[in-house]
Amino acid sequence: MKIGIDIDDTTVITVKSMIKYADLYDTQILGGKGTNGNLGLIQNRYYIKVLYGWDEKTKFDFFDTYYKNVLEECEVMLNAPEVIRKLKEEGNEILFITARLLNIKNCDTESITIKTLQDNNIPYDKLIVNAKEKLQFCIDNGIQIFIEDSYETCEQLEENGIKTFLMTTKMNENIDAGSIERVKDWDEIYEKIEKEILK
Numbered sequence: 001m002k003i004g005i006d007i008d009d010t011t012v013i014t015v016k017s018m019i020k021y022a023d024l025y026d027t028q029i030l031g032g033k034g035t036n037g038n039l040g041l042i043q044n045r046y047y048i049k050v051l052y053g054w055d056e057k058t059k060f061d062f063f064d065t066y067y068k069n070v071l072e073e074c075e076v077m078l079n080a081p082e083v084i085r086k087l088k089e090e091g092n093e094i095l096f097i098t099a100r101l102l103n104i105k106n107c108d109t110e111s112i113t114i115k116t117l118q119d120n121n122i123p124y125d126k127l128i129v130n131a132k133e134k135l136q137f138c139i140d141n142g143i144q145i146f147i148e149d150s151y152e153t154c155e156q157l158e159e160n161g162i163k164t165f166l167m168t169t170k171m172n173e174n175i176d177a178g179s180i181e182r183v184k185d186w187d188e189i190y191e192k193i194e195k196e197i198l199k
Contacts, residue, residue: 001197003087004134004143006150007098010167011084012074012116018048020073021066026052029065060104068107071100074116079186081120087193088123095126097137097146102130138162145196147189151175165192 008014023034035051048059088094096117100109110129117124131137135156138146146164148154151172154164158180165183166172183189 001193002093002095002142002144003193004095004097004138004141004146004162005084006134006146006148006153006167007096007100007113008074009149009169009171010077010147011080011096011122012076014070014074015170016075017070017073019051021070022048022052022062025062025066030058063101063107064105067101067104067109068112071107071109071112071116076116076120076122077186081122083186083190084122084124086190092193092197094124095128095141095143096124097128097131097134097141097143099131099134100129135160135162145193147183151177151180154180163196165189 005011019035026032027034032052048054048062052058054062084094096113098113100113102109110127113127113129116122117127126141128137128141134146134148134153137143138157139160143162146154146157146162147167148157148164149167149169149172151166154166154177157164164180166177166180167189168182168184181192183192
């Protein structure tokens with residue numbers, strides 16, 4: 001089975017370090033109020049623009065300043081390394097397909113991502129960074145199952161015959177996922193993938 005896996009807020013917890021540094025940037029550089037207790041406003045993966053009201057230029061200025069720190073401080077999700085190792089040992093092909101940005105000043109995104117995977121002993125067959133069109137990458141690489149936290153991406157993949165599991169997060173918990181299967185953790189992901197393999 002070819003299994004595609006997203007990284008941010010699917011394999012690692014990115015929102016925690018992202019908000020830490022976004023608050024720092026907003027308060028100390030822009031003179032803003034930070035999140036100001038408005039984390040409940042998070043409704044989708046575009047939470048940076050929602051919480052801080054930044055335009056695109058401000059967002060990318062923030063990335064140039066702190067994106068490296070954000071990525072380096074991401075914590076791996078509970079049991080993600082163990083489950084991914086088990087799936088790999090069972091003969092599945094593991095492909096990480098992430099929209100993590102390239103060409104950010106002072107940040108070698110691909111190297112940081114590889115180091116995170118290596119440091120946590122997470123095996124994989126292929127890593128694709130800056131995948132803005134995940135559907136095409138999935139089609140090109142024959143992905144059969146994809147694990148993702150973006151509802152929009154899951155919906156697009158499902159519509160094109162790729163089985164997806166939506167990792168429930170603060171950013172998508174209030175979205176009606178319809179027929180797309182939600183998962184709450186990596187243990188549940190393993191159970192659902194095993195059922196798919198046995199079909």
